[in-house]
Amino acid sequence: METNRNALVIAQKEFADNVWSPRFIMLILTFTIIVFSKSYLVGMQVEGNILNSFLDVAQFIALFMPFMGIALGFDAMNKERESGSLNVLLTHPLFRDNIITGKILGAMITLALVVCVSIVTVVGIILVISGTELSLLMLKRLLIFTILTYLYISIFMALGILTSIVSKNATNSLIYDIAVWLGLCVAFGMIVSTTASITTGHMPLDLSDNDHFLELNADIQKMSPAHHYAMTVCGRPSLSWLGVSSEKPNVHGIFDTEHTLGQWWNELWTNVIILLITPIILIIVSFITFLRQDI
Amino acid sequence: MKSKNMFVIAQKESTDHVRDTGFLVLLATYTVIIFASVYMSGSLVHQESSALLGSINVTMLSRFAPLIGIVLGFDTVVREKKSGSLNVLLTHPLFRDNIIAGKLLGSMLVLAAIIVFSVSVSIGTLLIFYGLEIGYTELIRIAVFTVLTFFYVSIFLGIAILISTIVKTATDSLVYNIVIWLFICIVFGAILKTIVAILTGQISTEGVLITQLLNISPIHHYAEAVVGKADLSFGGVGVDRSTIAGIFDTRFTLTQWFNEFWTNLVVLIVTPIILLIITFITFLRKDITL
Secondary structure (H helix, E strand, O other), X not given: OHHHHHHHHHHHHHHHHHHHOHHHHHHHHHHHHHHHHHHHHHHHHOOOOHHHHHHHHHHHHHHHHHHHHHHHHOOOOHHXXXXXXXXXXXXXXXXXXXXXXXXXXXXXXXXXXXXXXXXXXXXXXXXXXXXXXXXXHHHHHHHHHHHHHHHHHHHHHHHHHHHHHHOOOHHHHHHHHHHHHHHHHHOHXXXXXXXXXXXXXXXXXXXXXXXXXXHHHHHHHOOOHHHHHHHHHHOOOOOOOOOOOOOOOOXXXXXXXXXXXXXXXXXXXXXXXXXXXXXXXXXXXXXXXXHOOOO | OHHHHHHHHHHHHHHHHHHOHHHHHHHHHHHHHHHHHHHHHHHHOOOOHHHHHHHXXXXXXXXXXXXXXXXXXXXXXXXXXXXXXXHHHHXXXXXXXXXHHHHHHHHHHHHHHHHHHHHHHHHHHHHHHHOOOOOHHHHXXXXXXXXXXXXXXXXXXXXXXXXXXHOOOHHHHHHHHHHHHHHHHHOHHHHHHHHHHHHHOOOOOOOHHXXXXXOOOHHHHHHHHHHOEOOOOOOOOOOEOOOOOOOOOOOOOHHHHHHXXXXXXXXXXXXXXXXXXXXXXXXXXXXXXX
């Protein structure tokens, strides 16, 4: 009981630190403005089913929201270590795993806040501008979309926390995270296509006889969390820039109302599982690393 | 004597950059991105080799090259201040303007090297994989393109150094810089379209207001001068406005190109200079305490 309370106190402190830091406030403002402008444009151009036009917004979220997760996680541990407060903290009667649990919990709660704010902004804007109706069915799908987005971004948050434990100072940890983010989300499509094209000796946009190339391309694509997010949300293998995509699933993502949620699950459950498991694995790794680390 | 001090600091600054692991990691990522993007866009036009030089992926270059400027500049001043070495440095017989001028010079030298390097990566990819032919005229144009890119990226270097003089910690500085990068290079067009749509109620990209507002962004001037498009950001205003399709349009001479785009050129050259002057003034008047 006592130990749980310790973790919660640290989580509360971490949450408060995050929410009140000027950096965080600026980031959330930026992302709200960007998401607002994207969804405003989508809302104005829309005809028919609103959520089909969600692709544009989803692409933006898939490419750039990971930075938000990184910004929440990258200095979780080495901030304390650099300022020396971690040593002081450990002289108190609490365990190391309390500290890391509290930190992760605090960051997770902050992230939930961010995701909710941005999704509510998107949906609100699209509804106000286009004036379409939102049924209960759609609300259910939106809820799942929110959860998927949350899982996706928490992968990057967990990665941020892990690098913050491993690396010596906060700046380096942020730079490594940015490099991973650019490589895995923004430019992953073109890097994969180039790799596949060079290995198979086949031009990326030559459409004849390209089975081998497309197969390799699809295989490498599975390494990125952005791929799994894109599959579940809009039924596309890749949302990043300049990628080549093939092998589209029958269900076009979570907002495809021609299929039921059961069909969606049957078709794409592997992707959902990966989205769920990756952050857990990363968190476990950071747990172990932190517990065995010399401070 | 005074300028010797400056060169010593410049030398130290560029060595620090080149040996920094974070910088090297980001440089590697950037090189991979540039290579992959040129490879992809080169394969689009691999039949007709005349237009091949135009397939240097200026869009990706204009979006990602600023990151190099940012990573070179974001901790220039704040790192020295934090570690206390700025105080020690100032007890030596050298002036504050020597320090900041040396730092600027050092970062700009590294930046110039990287821009030349990334242009060579682009051209080299086209040469190796698609058999591009390069004549004398192309070489001049590639040189002009390199210089333009250098000015464009040094705008971001200027912003980064300015922010590093103002803020308290290096991580804050990097986060603010990334946000500025997102705004200017990635979503500027989309935000502009939204503002115009709210104000006028239209989504058309041809209006007077939108073309005037576009002038704020450095990416607009770079895009005009290099490819003759109004905007290169993500989901932006993708209209071709000028008759000349930028620097690689071989139907026109360089003089015609210059007559058409000299205003953009002037903006690209003047903006980094203004930013550097602001940085100078801010640093000279700053209170340096830990």
